[in-house]
Amino acid sequence: KIEIMYVMPFPGRILPDSPFWPIKxxxxxxxxxxxxxxxxKAELSLLFADKRLISSYELFKINKPLLALSTLTKAEKYLEAGSVIEKKERQKGLDTKSFLFTLATASLKHREVVEEMLNIVPDDIKPEVIKMEDYPKNVYKECRDALQSQGAFAPENPFDTD
Incomplete structure (x- = not known):
């Protein structure tokens, strides 16, 4: 079993199935x-991505697969948004190496969690969940390449297929 050393935040008590979710x-x-x-903003995007990823997993656990998939999609789009913001700032000359390393590690953690999710995802939704893995795969590659181009090391990718 692959375990990425990255601590996910607590998603909070209000999940997307709550009537209070729109307020959150x-x-x-x-x-x-x-x-x-x-x-x-990039850091917030990552925070929202992480929280929604865990919320999605919780929703799959309580058999709300459509809402879980929608939440997972939003999570991975937030992850991508953080990457886009970072890239713009790096192109302006800002040193983003520390955030790049964190984002790369987070993207690997997202892959790990999605892989775990696949054990409980209904078969009819599995193809969509598998597609969501493309977001963290691409974010990791962007971060890895950016770090390497600056002479820095990226976290090791334990997923051999990339």
Whole structure:
């Protein structure tokens, strides 16, 4: 079993199946909207990605596969958004190596969690969940390449198929 050393945040008690979820989602959008520092936005994107990934897993566990898949999709798009923001800042000359390493590690953790999820995902949804692995695969590759181009090391990818 692959285990990536990256601590996922607690997703909170309000999951996407709660009537209070829209308030939480609005709070996240407002938080992102009032944040002016682009690297802080990248960090928030990663936080939201991590929280939604764990929320998705919890929803799969309680047999809410469609909502879980939707939540997983949002999680992986947040992961990608963090990568896009980082790249823009790096191209402006900002040193983003520390965040790149964290993002690369997080993307590997996302792969690990999605692989675990596949054990409980209904068969009819598995192909869609497998497609979601493309997001963390691509984010990892971007981070790895960026780190290597700067003479830095990326976290080792234990998934041999990449």
């Amino acid at each position: 989602a609005l709070r996240d959008k407002l938080w992102m909207g009032v944040t002016t520092n682009p690297m802080r």
